[in-house]
Amino acid sequence: ENGSASEGEDTEEAAENGEESGGEATSEDATYTIEAGIGLNNKHPQYKGLLEFKEIVEEETDGDVFVETYHSSQLGDDREMMESLQLNTQEVTIPSTAPIANFVEEFTVFDFPFLFPNEQVADQVLDGEIGDRLLGKLEEEEMVGLAYWENGFRDVTNSQHPVETAEDFEGLTLRTMENDLHLDAFSELGANPTPMAFGELFTAMQQGTVDGQENPLATIYLESFYEVQDYYSDTHHVYSPFVFLMSKQFYDGLPDEYQTIVEDAAVEAGEFQREQNRKANEEHLSNLEEEGMEITEVSDEARAEMKEIVQPVIDDYAEEIGADFVDEVYQAVEDAQEN
Ligand code: TK8
Missing domain, CATH: 3.40.190.170 (Bacterial extracellular solute-binding protein, family 7)
Known part of the structure; x- marks a missing residue:
């Protein structure tokens, strides 16, 4: 595995190159590479959300953080990808809460049958204090939960x-x-x-x-x-939520400024993803x-x-x-x- 959190000495240079070329970011210009994988295919709103995350992060870091996207379980299933996050051999995955419950059992609650009456209530609970508290528990499992996205009503x-x-x-x-x-x-x-x-x-x-x-x-x-x-x-x-997860080791190795960027990008791309998802489900x-x-x-x-x-x-x-x-x-x- 390519040690994607490798600290380069040429951070500024890479950023400059990104600006000069003015084109698509490439991994060569970047100090940090995020390998992000999901289980669903590239037609699903989850993948569109991931592409949105990529666009925001690469733009806000001037290409210094590069996001490589994978779909269709190319990097493994939900459980395997979470294990890769724990080992820091993969940086991002966006599983359903059901497999997350095998790591942090409190996540089971969101999969209680008929818990959420509609998506708006789900948003409020997940984006509120309770949702936050559960994201916090992921750190004991070497993962950082950055945002809730949506799989939807099953x-x-x-x-x-x-x-x-x-x-x-x-x-x-x-x-x-x-x-x-x-x-x-x-x-x-x-x-x-x-x-x-x-x-x-x-x-x-x-x-x-x-x-x-x-x-x-x-x-x-x-x-x-x-x-x-x-x-x-x-x-x-x-109702199945998705959780945007990042390897804790990778996250901890990012400069503060970049931590804020990836966190905000996960939330913003998540809003876009939920919107797309609800349209699709209709x-x-x-x-x-x-x-x-x-x-x-x-x-x-x-x-x-x-x-x-x-x-x-x-x-x-x-x-x-x-x-x-x-x-x-x-x-x-x-x-x-x-x-
Ligand atoms: C995708 C899974 C999936 C979930 C399932 O990685 O396993 O049925 O609903 O879509 O998280």
């Missing part, structure tokens, strides 16, 4: 039959993220959950190793899941229909029944990660709804 697809009520989960082999709460909640619903890295999912559906999966609309459409799935249901059972339902998927709308009653079934699992995890802390999160959700 919906179910499968190749067997429409999922309209809780009973329809019975017997479905569903790929889940590698997260114990997800595993237990889908078991409780009667499904056969199969945890698997995202990068293996398409093939698993294609080969029939799993009947289905759950992810937000943008992923279902932009990753062409409609090619191997027939039924879509807008269950919206879990557009892609009709795209799925055009591709021939059968769309099932799930009623509020059916959602309430699903919630009731998984409630014992939620209670167990609340106990495990700290009942007082979880109460604070519920309170923050309520407060956000009043605003």
Whole structure:
């Protein structure tokens, strides 16, 4: 690995070169190189957000910090990329909170089924004191959390039959993220959950190793899941945040001024990403229909029944990660709804 935080003696010179050429930044001109990798492909708003981050950082540092972007799990799956951040052999990744919970268990709370009623409430809680506090806990794991981005409300697809009520989960082999709460909640619903890295999912559906999966609309459409799935249901059972993570060792090695730049850029690019993501999630339902998927709308009653079934699992995890802390999160959700 190329020791990307290598301190060059020619910082000023590099910056000058960047200015003189006036063109695209290159890694040769830079003192610092950020290798940034995500699991989703380059059509997804997550990648567009990452390109926005790159543009801001390279412009604000006059090319002295160069950002190399990778998608489609090219650098590994969420877990592997986080491990690379811990070792400082990769600088940035933007995983869902579910795999992060294997490093900092309190992150499990954001994956509680039906916790957030809408995206605006999610924004307020994540961008508020609670979200901040959890980002702080990542430092013990050699990572720095710079901002929350958005994966979105998760919906179910499968190749067997429409999922309209809780009973329809019975017997479905569903790929889940590698997260114990997800595993237990889908078991409780009667499904056969199969945890698997995202990068293996398409093939698993294609080969029939799993009947289905759950992810937000943008992923279902932009990753062409409609090619191997027939039924879509807008269950919206879990809101998945993304977290913009940086290797702590790399971050600590940056000059203060650059730390501020990458932090602000992660937040600003995140605002752009959330916007793009919400647009995508609105557009892609009709795209799925055009591709021939059968769309099932799930009623509020059916959602309430699903919630009731998984409630014992939620209670167990609340106990495990700290009942007082979880109460604070519920309170923050309520407060956000009043605003
Ligand atoms: C992408 C993952 C993914 C997530 C999943 O790296 O694994 O299903 O929703 O999109 O974070």
